Amino acid sequence: MTRGVGPEALVRGPGAVRCTTCGDIAESVRVVRADPGAGLALCVDDSGHELTVQTELVGPVAAGEVLLVHAGTALAREA
């Protein structure tokens, strides 16, 4: 599954639909494949959704690393 554009951009949870961006929410995703030249990485979240993430703010990433992502951009590596 790939997510991005459309209503699936909202995160559904018990009893609520949330907007990850407006709620200032960041989520943990795991890197599947990095494209360092483009500053991008294909990642997968807890639910198995794939998403493309901008990685310039955290430097080079490798498959298996866990990133904290907000609005499609990795803000930090999870320590």
Add this chain to the structure above:
Amino acid sequence: MRYVQEFRDPGLGRALAAEIRTLAADGRSYKLMEVCGGHTHTIYRYGIDGILPPEVELVHGPGCPVCVLPMGRVDLAVATARMPGVTLACFGDVMRVPGSAGSLLEARSQGADVRIVYSPLDALAIARAEPDREVVFFAIGFETTAPSTALTLRRAQAEELANFTCICNHVLIEPPLRALLDSADVQIDGFIGPGHVATVLGAEPFLFVPREYGRPFVVSGFEPLDVLQSIRMLLEQLREGACTVQNQYGRAVPWAGNPRALAVMDEVFEVRPEFEWRGLGAIPHSALALSGAYADFDAERRFALHAPDVEDPPACQCGEVLKGLIKPWDCRIFGTGCTPERPAGTCMVSPEGACAAYYTYGRHETEREPVA
């Protein structure tokens, strides 16, 4: 994913709640503000307010960017979306925010091309795929989101993409905090600080809160145990007479922030002289616009857009809610003239808004005084 379950452990939560009850049993009352809407949501989703002692009151701050968006900016977005040839891309919650002439959702139902995106990068992809459309990204959010917009604009510039622009509504966290602390009618004992803003800014920039205003500040994560631990840390400071910034969210927040994020923000944005905030009025130097180097991507310049001055609905009391002066159920239209299905005020639009959180999780049913 790792960490999540550990930070929702019920046994640890009960232990933290017991420690908070012990700390609060000194005859004083404590009013703590959670700055971020994400914390508000966690508090009500996990019932944290229900296990706190009555001496600890949580008030909800201005940290939901949807909730502080003035009607004039919504009207600007709607007018842009209705322009021929324009595709307006925005985050999900913005769709239902009411403007004086309706919402973006209503504009879409009337034929405007409005699309929900998860990230600015998705808006850029639309522009690449549809070169005959003018794609305008309605950028919103605090310093957490601004770097994502900045990186996307840098990509657009590198690709010389001519059909991609941005309406920049990014806001800064320090000016509204100062406005709240300078307000004589706001009495807050300590702050649960915005964890994800701090992944970008770091914890250090919040030192002005203890140093200039004498209030403790704890940068907090967003899981229920994070919030409970942050409350405990604040109470410990208040009990001991300490007053400093503590970083509870050390697993994600470096003390000095993310230097790459700060650099790209400096490159792409400049600070606006002032910006209008819902309920708080115009606050100087509180928002970002595109810098001169990115002027070609500024939709407000390219299309000569201007946000009109629009008064909030007179019955709406979002401003008092955002300052923590009243509880959502104290608003005269809460749950009647303003519901999540038909919001009148912005705090009812986003699930991270205080009013929507109270309404969604039924707090008003137990806490409202019965009508005689």
